[in-house]
Amino acid sequence: MAEEQLVTFSLGSEEFGVDIMRVQEIIRIPPITRVPKASEYVEGVINLRGNVIPVISLRTRFGMPRVEETDLSRIIVLQVQNKVFGIRVDAVTEVLRLDSEGIEPPPPISLGMDAQFIRGVGKIEERLLILLDLDHIMGGETNNDVCA
Template structure:
């Protein structure tokens, strides 16, 4: 048995994704986002979260999926990576589950159109359910982190 991981499960379209709970600061309902000029299209802008300015990324846009209008179920998952807090817009945040790290396999080259570099792996859950585990440091690769840090000034 590997180590037990507590994971937040969220959805983008029909696919389910996971982020380790210890990387998640908070999950918020959609709130007004202030657009910042001269940023990549998937960087939607910034929000004021209890007095802290947090950059917000649309994960659909980041992964090259069709972007959609936010719904009642849309959420902003605020994660912390290397002292940087970033919000991810997702279609819904569904669950918190425990998974065994041994159930996570290396990702194939492309999953649902998303490049493998963004993925930590695929967790095989019960009933044939698959959970795509994100590699947060790659989702926020260095060039974007520099761009996002400039937003916080």
């Protein structure tokens, strides 16, 4: 039976998962430098051991209201299609294994988010976990964007 290993995190009351193989590290939120004319969901850039990495606000990307940073807020540093970027999340919850049989295709009405961001819904006992399609989180950028 095939299984996936996921890093799970929360945005408000929703729980999401990303493939652990794409996660480079999870860090506390350092100072973020704003970038002029970047997309609204690009919070800015951070310096991570000498590398400048763009940071995406998943709340903004998904049309959710902004919230104040807490002690649990984190940036998950990802590598997707040879791009390294961070996603800002409310809290990282756990690392877990999920049987492929427990993953359903995304529902036709995509939970109020763009369907392109969702690759499936994982069922873990009574919990539902929205599995993100990371290839589209940064997709469709124009050349003048910080993340292009």
